Amino acid sequence: MLRKTIGYFVRAGIAAGVLLSAATANAVLIADEYTGAADSIYTQHLGYSRDVIGGPLYEVYSMNVDTVGTVMSVTINTDFIATDAANTGGYVAGDLFISSNGWNPYGGGAYDFDNADNGEDWEFAYDSDLGALVALDDGSTINILSDLEGECCRLGQEVNVDGGSDTGAGISYSGAQASSSGIWDYEYTYVFDYALLGLAPGDDIGFHWVMTCGNDVIEGVYSIPSAAVTEPGSIALLALGLVALGVSRKRFV
Numbered sequence: 001m002l003r004k005t006i007g008y009f010v011r012a013g014i015a016a017g018v019l020l021s022a023a024t025a026n027a028v029l030i031a032d033e034y035t036g037a038a039d040s041i042y043t044q045h046l047g048y049s050r051d052v053i054g055g056p057l058y059e060v061y062s063m064n065v066d067t068v069g070t071v072m073s074v075t076i077n078t079d080f081i082a083t084d085a086a087n088t089g090g091y092v093a094g095d096l097f098i099s100s101n102g103w104n105p106y107g108g109g110a111y112d113f114d115n116a117d118n119g120e121d122w123e124f125a126y127d128s129d130l131g132a133l134v135a136l137d138d139g140s141t142i143n144i145l146s147d148l149e150g151e152c153c154r155l156g157q158e159v160n161v162d163g164g165s166d167t168g169a170g171i172s173y174s175g176a177q178a179s180s181s182g183i184w185d186y187e188y189t190y191v192f193d194y195a196l197l198g199l200a201p202g203d204d205i206g207f208h209w210v211m212t213c214g215n216d217v218i219e220g221v222y223s224i225p226s227a228a229v230t231e232p233g234s235i236a237l238l239a240l241g242l243v244a245l246g247v248s249r250k251r252f253v
């Protein structure tokens, strides 16, 4: 009888733990609805939609944003693999651009004409070459796709950065084959401490990402959850504890 009661406690504890972790999971999947681009023959080229040009290798589907404490991870979900034989131009992943004061793209609909000259200003970038998250207001160069590239590309988009002052907020950058998405093949993940960017729960943070050929661009916004999000988990834990207590009492009577 006592062993059974202990078993109830263990199971209730596990169930509460699962509920707690589900309740504190702050992950949000932001779909790629962004088609920002200069208007050119290439953006509606050869029957490709305006979302992606150059073929399915360059498709970006979504970005997954999550927080644990003040650690934020941003994962770009894409079919773009730099080492793919079809990537004959030798293009690589761009840098992750970050707006610390929300996201206001230019134009309506899918932001058809948003480019580097309009819409959101990016205060930070995760520079993958440097392995650091930099502030862009201090001597940095933002590299923008232009017609000088000589490629069938999406003109006018911010691609990556050089220079800028290291905020110390960067934690890691990695690229890896997607193990079980069923949709996309590859994931680029940027991890950083948002508190070191002056951000707090309740703030909106904007993102922009593209590979260096510019064939698909994604932008979006994430609202940093308030600490209160963990409350339902605590309540569930308390409720389950009481249920477990009730069960054990019944069995001892």
Ligand SMILES: [Ca+2]
Residues within 6 Å of the ligand: 032, 051, 052, 059, 060, 061, 216
């Ligand atoms: Ca896309």
Ligand SMILES: [Ca+2]
Residues within 6 Å of the ligand: 098, 099, 100, 101, 102, 120, 121, 122, 123
């Ligand atoms: Ca901004």
Ligand SMILES: [Ca+2]
Residues within 6 Å of the ligand: 105, 106, 114, 115, 116, 117, 118, 119, 120
């Ligand atoms: Ca813009």
Ligand SMILES: [Ca+2]
Residues within 6 Å of the ligand: 032, 033, 034, 035, 051, 052, 060, 216, 217, 218
């Ligand atoms: Ca897109």
